[in-house]
Amino acid sequence: MDAALRTALIRAAETQGTPVYVYDKATIVTRCESLNAAITYPKKKLLYAMKANSNQAVVKTILGTGFGLDCVSLGEVQFGLKLGADRVLYTNNNVSDEEFNAVVKIGKETGKIWINCDSLQRLNDLPEGTACFVRINGPVGGGHHDHVITCGPESKFGVPWEHVPDVLKIVTERKLKLIGVHQHIGSGIREVEKFAEAMEVLLSVLRKNKLPDLEFVDFGGGIGVPYRPTEKPIDLKAFGAMLSTRFTQFCKDAGKELTLVLEPGRFPVAESGYLVAKANTIKETPYSKTFAGINTGFNHLVRPTMYGSYHHITNLSNPDGAQKPYYVAGNICESGDIFTRGDGDENSAASRTLPEIRRGDFLAIHNAGAYGYAMASEYNMRPRPAELLLDKGELIVARKAKSVEDVVREFMG
Numbered sequence: 551m552d553a554a555l556r557t558a559l560i561r562a563a564e565t566q567g568t569p570v571y572v573y574d575k576a577t578i579v580t581r582c583e584s585l586n587a588a589i590t591y592p593k594k595k596l597l598y599a600m601k602a603n604s605n606q607a608v609v610k611t612i613l614g615t616g617f618g619l620d621c622v623s624l625g626e627v628q629f630g631l632k633l634g635a636d637r638v639l640y641t642n643n644n645v646s647d648e649e650f651n652a653v654v655k656i657g658k659e660t661g662k663i664w665i666n667c668d669s670l671q672r673l674n675d676l677p678e679g680t681a682c683f684v685r686i687n688g689p690v691g692g693g694h695h696d697h698v699i700t701c702g703p704e705s706k707f708g709v710p711w712e713h714v715p716d717v718l719k720i721v722t723e724r725k726l727k728l729i730g731v732h733q734h735i736g737s738g739i740r741e742v743e744k745f746a747e748a749m750e751v752l753l754s755v756l757r758k759n760k761l762p763d764l765e766f767v768d769f770g771g772g773i774g775v776p777y778r779p780t781e782k783p784i785d786l787k788a789f790g791a792m793l794s795t796r797f798t799q800f801c802k803d804a805g806k807e808l809t810l811v812l813e814p815g816r817f818p819v820a821e822s823g824y825l826v827a828k829a830n831t832i833k834e835t836p837y838s839k840t841f842a843g844i845n846t847g848f849n850h851l852v853r854p855t856m857y858g859s860y861h862h863i864t865n866l867s868n869p870d871g872a873q874k875p876y877y878v879a880g881n882i883c884e885s886g887d888i889f890t891r892g893d894g895d896e897n898s899a900a901s902r903t904l905p906e907i908r909r910g911d912f913l914a915i916h917n918a919g920a921y922g923y924a925m926a927s928e929y930n931m932r933p934r935p936a937e938l939l940l941d942k943g944e945l946i947v948a949r950k951a952k953s954v955e956d957v958v959r960e961f962m963g
Contacts, residue, residue, distance in 0.1 A: 551864050551914070554943070559826050560866050562938050562945055563912045568828040569846035569935040571923050573603075573948070575611055576941075577822035578919075582615035585773070585817065588790025591797050591810050597639055599771050599815030600626055602920040603823070607939040607948035609633050612818055620771070620813035624649045627656060627663065639768070639813065641666040641685065641732070643707055650675060664766070666732050668708055673720045683730035683768065686711050688751035707734070711751070714759050727763045730811070731756065734770025738816065740784040745769070746792050753800050768811035769793070775820045777860050777892070777917050816920040823919020825851050825935075826866070829911045830881075840876050842907040847880025847887045849929040851915060851922050855884075860892025862916040863904060871906035878902070878913065882930055889915060923949075933957045 555574070562572045586596060598612045599620040609619070610633055618637030619630040623645070630638050640653050640663055650672065657663030666683040667673045676682055687708030709717055721728045735748040749769055756767070776783050797810050831843030848855040863878055865871065877899060880887035888899040907913070926934050933952035938945045 551869075555940075556864075556866055556869070556914075558940050558943065558945065559824055559914050560912055562940075563826045563828065563866075565945070566936050566938060566947070567951065568826055568912065569844075569850055570826050570951070571918065571935055571937040572824045572826060572940055572945070573605070573608055573819070573919055573937065574822045574824075574940045575607075578608065578611050578818055579615060581818045581821070582612055582617060584786055585790075585812075585814065586616065588786045589793055589810070589812070590790060591794040593807055594810045594812070595637060595766070597637070597811065597813040598818060599813050600630060601924060602815030603819045603922070603924050604629065605923065605937050605939075605948050606633065607937075607946065608819060608822075608919075611939075617818075620815070624652055627653050631656070631660065631662065636662065637664070638662055639664045639666055639683065639732075639811075641668070641734075641813075642672070643668050647675070654680070664730060666730070666768075670709060670713065670716055670720060673717065673726065674724065676724065676726055678725045679727070681727040681729045681763075683732050683766070684709055684717055684728060685732045685734070686714070686752060686755060688733055688735075688748065688755070708732075711755055714755055718759060718761075728761055729763050730766035730768060731761070731764070732768040732770065732811075734768075734813070735772060738774040739772045740774040740776070740782070742785055742789045742792055745772075745789065746796070749793070749796060753796070756800075756804075764806075764808065766809045766811050767797070768813065771812060771814040771817070773814045773817040775816060775917065775920075777862065779862060820917050820920035823917065823922055825915040825918040825922060827913055827915070829907050829909055829913060832907065832909055839901065840874065841879045842876045842904075842913075843879050843881065844889075844913055845881055846935070847882030847930075847932070848884070849880075849882055849927050849932055850935060851889070851918055852925050852927075853921055854889050854891040855886045858891050858898065861889060861918065863889065863902065864914045864916065865905040865907055865911055866914050867911035868905050868908060871908075873903050874906050875901035875903050876907055878904075878907075881932070928952075928957055931957050931961065 597618045597620040619635045621627045685708035733752045827844040827846040833841040853859040878889040890902040893900040936951035937949040939948045
């Protein structure tokens with residue numbers, strides 16, 4: 551971590567209090583622009599999967615780079631349109647009839663929504679003549695944890711690729727326009743070969759089935775980022791070249807220039823985000839364990855507890871202190887509330903060697919820009935923290951912190 555960023559994070563903690571989320575705008579813009587530049591195929595549309603981070607300032611920044619949005623709920627759709635999204639893909643899964651019909655209605659009124667059907671039933675629910683996408687569940691899945699693999703025989707998502715003939719039958723009977731096909735294999739993938747394998751599955755489906763109205767082919771998102779200092783990022787140049795070359799050849803063989811669609815969520819935002827907290831308790835035990843307690847928990851960043859995910863931690867206040875082993879522990883009344891995970895093969899809690907942590911030191915948890923605040927809760931009736939946008943050295947409040955009084959008032963109804 552460079553000195554300027556460290557200084558900005560300390561300033562955020564001192565001026566806004568802790569815990570606090572901080573997002574570096576420059577990182578977000580760089581990731582969006584680098585992905586766009588890597589894909590040389592000219593006819594493309596990049597969408598941001600806003601479930602990763604729906605902070606208004608973050609979403610506006612991404613929209614400003616030319617992205618559209620991938621939304622998974624009515625709330626996300628309405629929010630995205632209010633922020634000025636030029637295109638929204640509504641990728642629903644097991645939603646209510648009321649929500650599905652509401653989004654279809656908004657799509658008809660605005661002309662900005664692609665309805666992505668996740669099942670044969672939803673195709674049947676569309677009004678006759680509707681232009682739509684269909685999500686295909688192929689045999690290739692991938693991801694950093696079983697819970698984020700979204701393709702394959704165990705997945706709840708999409709129409710099994712073996713049922714594509716049934717899709718075409720419904721499309722014909724209901725006079726639908728199947729303008730797009732979609733596939734998303736999982737999240738946190740940094741291997742170009744895995745994307746290539748999944749891409750070939752979807753293209754093989756298209757080669758075997760005639761889709762006269764097809765305009766868009768969406769290969770999903772899931773582009774991973776390095777969480778550990780020892781991990782390498784995806785070879786973006788190779789990834790873009792693979793996508794562009796294969797899709798160009800497919801379109802040439804099909805005799806039709808289609809639009810390539812991608813919908814990354816983690817990639818644009820994960821590395822931009824830091825959760826800054828204060829150490830309040832240093833507890834040495836007779837069992838050769840030292841716990842450094844901090845004033846946040848899995849209610850604010852659940853990934854380590856839910857997935858056993860590794861998140862790098864920096865001692866902002868004492869970066870050159872003597873190296874010591876710590877279990878960095880949160881303030882939630884659960885044994886699983888430990889942030890030092892992912893160091894071993896089991897992704898279990900483990901000690902991590904860090905510069906000496908003293909009471910009052912500020913710690914920064916890295917790569918918290920994706921699935922951090924977005925998955926936060928008020929478990930234990932602890933309020934959500936503030937979110938700040940770091941823009942050219944200036945800290946902008948993107949969402950105010952809640953107070954304990956706010957939480958109590960809401961629980962009182």
